[in-house]
Amino acid sequence: MWFKNLRVFRLAEPFTMTAEALDEALESNSFNPCGKMDMSRYGWVSPLGPDGQTLTHSANGYIAIAAKKQEKILPAGVIKEQLDEKVRAIRAEEGRPVGRKERDGMKDEIIFTLLPQAFTKSSIDFAYIDTRNDQIVVNASSATRAEDMLSALREALGSLRVVPLTPKDPAIQVMTHWVREHELATDFELGDECELNASSDERVIRCKKLDLHDDQVRQHIETGMYVNKLAIQWKEAISCIIDDQFTFKRVKFADELLERAGDRAPETLAEQFDAEFAIMTLELSAFIRAAIDAFGGESTDTLVSEATDL
Incomplete structure (x- = not known):
């Protein structure tokens, strides 16, 4: 269940609900398949899979949740x-x-x-609530899918005030500095991919499988282009693409972490989920803290002025 995309949200207030209480709150909006005349259905399912007995799973202060969307296919x-x-x-x-x-x-x-008569297609989105750091991390490739999950969670809870986790220093500014000066924050390294945009026109240059220390990349920046997306590695444990919205895509975990979860020899899907979830959340928590520090710390202005029920 390793997350591939990270959209991180700051809770406006501490999340004090227990996993058991949250499970009860989600129950009223649990998933039901599409009826004959439904175009789509959305609801909560067990993060442990079809055999899971609860709609939440907790470990070390992290609470996993999952939502399923089913849609009719009408070409x-x-x-x-x-x-x-x-x-x-x-x-x-x-x-x-x-x-x-x-x-x-x-x-x-x-x-x-x-x-x-229509066929259906289904998708499941996962998220976890970090009660230690007052964050919600959604594994969603698009803002719309993340917002759908947050909206459903707000409906179940009655209120959910969150804002996207936002650094003090704009992501574009930091990433451009990293590539231009080759000066990265501690434990961060450049990957082999970036996207450059021009502030004066619509030029877009996508660099893939390229040494980003190459002078050609710097020359593009000197002409007024900026880094919109950047591949990075952190502690040789996590690699991903950071974009201008401070979201993390194509997240990959080091083989060592994957193997550590397998070392617990899980016998069921639920045990496998538990092993992976425990390791993943601890690693992601440290990575997110390091990333926000690398981008100048967290901006509190957005939290104070824009936290709303989504």
């Missing part, structure tokens, strides 16, 4: 084909054009007819 091409056939039939039989409002109504009827 736009199929809907369009049936709609075009109906429009042609009306024109042929009644000799009149079909207006936009009528087309929209016909389209709704087609969707209504196809829904019960």
Whole structure:
């Protein structure tokens, strides 16, 4: 269950609810599959997998949660084909054009007819609440998916005031300095990938599998370009891409960490999850602290002025 993407949020106030109490709160919004006429369903599932008995899992002050989204698959091409056939039939039989409002109504009827026959696709997003550091870490590649989970959590709890974890020094400024000056914070090293953007035009340069100490990269920065995304390594334990929003993507953990979880010889999926979760959360907690320190510390202005119920 190793997280691949990190979107970190600061809680406006300490999270004092126990894992057991949170489990009860989530129960009323647990996942139910799509009915015949549902386009989609969203709800909480056990982070331990299909055999899990609870909607939370806790270890060392970290509480894991998981939400499942199920959607009906209705290809736009199929809907369009049936709609075009109906429009042609009306024109042929009644000799009149079909207006936009009528087309929209016909389209709704087609969707209504196809829904019960549609296949479904499902996805599960994971997150954990760090009660020690008052953070929520969501494993989501997009802001929308993270916001969906936070919104569902707020609905279950009644209130959830959070803001994205924001450093004092803008991510673009720090990353550009690292690449230009080759001066990184302690324990951080440049990876082999970055994305450069120009402030004066729409130029974008993507560097992959490249030595970022190369003078060509610095020359681009000297012409006014800045680093928008940057591959880094931390303590040879975690590698990832940091972007301008201070989110962490394509997170990879060192083989040593993966092997350490396997050394516990888990016999079930639940035991495997527990072993991986315990190691992962401790490592990520240290990494997130190091990252925020490397970017000048945490900004408190955003927390005071923008913390809202999401």
